[in-house]
Amino acid sequence: MAHLNLTQVGTPILNLSNMTSKLEIFYQKTPLWMQNLAANVKGRLVACRRYSRDFYVALKELQSHESLTAFELEQLSISRLKSALAFALANSDFYRQRFHGFGLQHEDWFEQFVNLPLLDKMQIREASLIDGPLPGEWKVATTHTSGTTGQGLVFPCTQKQEQYTWATWWRYRIRHGLSLNERCAVFGGRSVVPLSQHKPPYWRYSNATHQVFYSMYHLNCETVIDYLEHLQREKIRWIHGYPSVLAILAGLLLDKGIKVSGVQWITTGAESLLEHQNDIISKAFGTFPIDHYGQAEGVANISMCKNRRYHIDEDYSFVELVPVMGRAGIFEIVGTNFYNNAYPLIRYRTGDLVKVGPPCDCGLAGRVVEDIDGRKEEGIRLSNGTILSRLDHIFKDMTRVLEAQIIQRSDLSIQLRIVKANDYTSEDEYKLLSEVKMRIHLPVHIKYVAKLPRSSTGKLRFVIHEEF
Numbered sequence: 001m002a003h004l005n006l007t008q009v010g011t012p013i014l015n016l017s018n019m020t021s022k023l024e025i026f027y028q029k030t031p032l033w034m035q036n037l038a039a040n041v042k043g044r045l046v047a048c049r050r051y052s053r054d055f056y057v058a059l060k061e062l063q064s065h066e067s068l069t070a071f072e073l074e075q076l077s078i079s080r081l082k083s084a085l086a087f088a089l090a091n092s093d094f095y096r097q098r099f100h101g102f103g104l105q106h107e108d109w110f111e112q113f114v115n116l117p118l119l120d121k122m123q124i125r126e127a128s129l130i131d132g133p134l135p136g137e138w139k140v141a142t143t144h145t146s147g148t149t150g151q152g153l154v155f156p157c158t159q160k161q162e163q164y165t166w167a168t169w170w171r172y173r174i175r176h177g178l179s180l181n182e183r184c185a186v187f188g189g190r191s192v193v194p195l196s197q198h199k200p201p202y203w204r205y206s207n208a209t210h211q212v213f214y215s216m217y218h219l220n221c222e223t224v225i226d227y228l229e230h231l232q233r234e235k236i237r238w239i240h241g242y243p244s245v246l247a248i249l250a251g252l253l254l255d256k257g258i259k260v261s262g263v264q265w266i267t268t269g270a271e272s273l274l275e276h277q278n279d280i281i282s283k284a285f286g287t288f289p290i291d292h293y294g295q296a297e298g299v300a301n302i303s304m305c306k307n308r309r310y311h312i313d314e315d316y317s318f319v320e321l322v323p324v325m326g327r328a329g330i331f332e333i334v335g336t337n338f339y340n341n342a343y344p345l346i347r348y349r350t351g352d353l354v355k356v357g358p359p360c361d362c363g364l365a366g367r368v369v370e371d372i373d374g375r376k377e378e379g380i381r382l383s384n385g386t387i388l389s390r391l392d393h394i395f396k397d398m399t400r401v402l403e404a405q406i407i408q409r410s411d412l413s414i415q416l417r418i419v420k421a422n423d424y425t426s427e428d429e430y431k432l433l434s435e436v437k438m439r440i441h442l443p444v445h446i447k448y449v450a451k452l453p454r455s456s457t458g459k460l461r462f463v464i465h466e467e468f
């Protein structure tokens with residue numbers, strides 16, 4: 001998925017990558033107490049912005065939609081779509097020109113809407129989507145996505161968008177019995193612990209957001225017991241992370257014959273939850289992962305219900321399932337955001353594919369989909385045997401990289417194949433290599449290419465293993 005996320009594209013991860021590369025390198029060199037202090041300060045800032053009074057208003061409103069019928073939910077969604085379109089036409093020369101002649105002002109606007117051209121990331125990389133300066137009261141922050149293809153996109157995000165996103169996620173978590181005060185162990189892709197550190201603690205605290213961040217880069221068969229002991233010492237009942245990372249954690253524990261008790265919730269996001277990951281995680285922790293789909297652009301969110309089925313959150317954005325040519329029964333998720341006035345996206349292509357599922361009897365009215373595809377990723381193997389996945393973090397903020405692919409050879413060396421944007425400079429290369437070296441202690445070199453080969457569905461494989 002354009003997957004990713006406030007990374008998130010979609011996960012409650014400490015956003016250290018908001019820092020500049022230099023600041024991050026500085027963070028890596030500071031003593032432990034200062035790193036925990038930095039994580040706490042950052043956590044407090046995140047909590048202030050994300051969980052202000054308006055967040056609770058949004059959460060209450062979204063929870064009140066849970067009892068709506070499918071028809072009522074559809075009407076609500078169409079009415080918000082109408083407002084989003086009217087806003088774009090009034091405030092964006094980009095959309096006025098793009099939609100010129102489509103007759104969106106007329107009674108039959110909705111019939112015209114489905115004929116509007118689809119929008120993709122390449123078309124908006126350089127575009128200004130709003131006329132004039134952004135009003136201060138929108139409290140705009142910068143967010144970013146990397147995507148599995150490595151195409152970075154940096155864009156403005158209003159506080160309202162952020163609050164509705166988190167309210168949507170918390171509505172789904174609360175459905176599953178979680179509370180806002182529950183402490184969360186996070187296993188994500190960010191480098192919160194320097195690679196030069198070879199002993200515990202492989203975690204950092206963010207008390208304001210009730211999170212403990214664990215480093216995936218230090219997780220291997222020798223360190224896994226340190227992780228387990230810490231989880232137990234902290235009495236962690238909720239683990240959140242990328243499915244690929246939690247599957248590695250689960251696999252390492254099972255290899256040692258350990259099944260963990262006391263964990264009540266495992267939530268996953270940012271990557272497709274694969275069947276074998278689901279199995280191995282539930283085997284190690286005695287509970288099935290609960291999953292959701294989202295992306296930093298905020299044009300679609302899909303949450304798992306108590307029956308373990310995926311429901312579209314119809315009040316979060318206007319989601320269209322557009323048939324994929326030549327693939328019967330497969331649809332692309334295309335979405336229009338409702339809450340981000342600083343960056344309206346209309347009929348935006350996520351590149352992520354789904355099938356339509358049969359109805360669910362859980363009581364939620366949102367459409368049911370299955371087999372969300374687009375976030376499937378492979379990892380690279382480090383010399384100590386650790387499998388490292390979720391490497392798209394390396395390309396976060398690399399807006400002058402058009403496409404990227406990682407090739408690992410049998411001698412473990414890494415080649416980064418990069419398609420440069422015209423304005424790519426040696427500074428970008430330096431930044432890219434710094435990001436890589438922070439995470440991977442293997443020989444790495446960059447090869448610049450004009451384009452990367454694509455599959456029949458137009459997708460890029462992000463990681464490839466080659467025998468040499």
Ligand SMILES: [Zn+2]
Pocket residue numbers: 305306307309311360361362363364
């Ligand atoms: Zn359901």
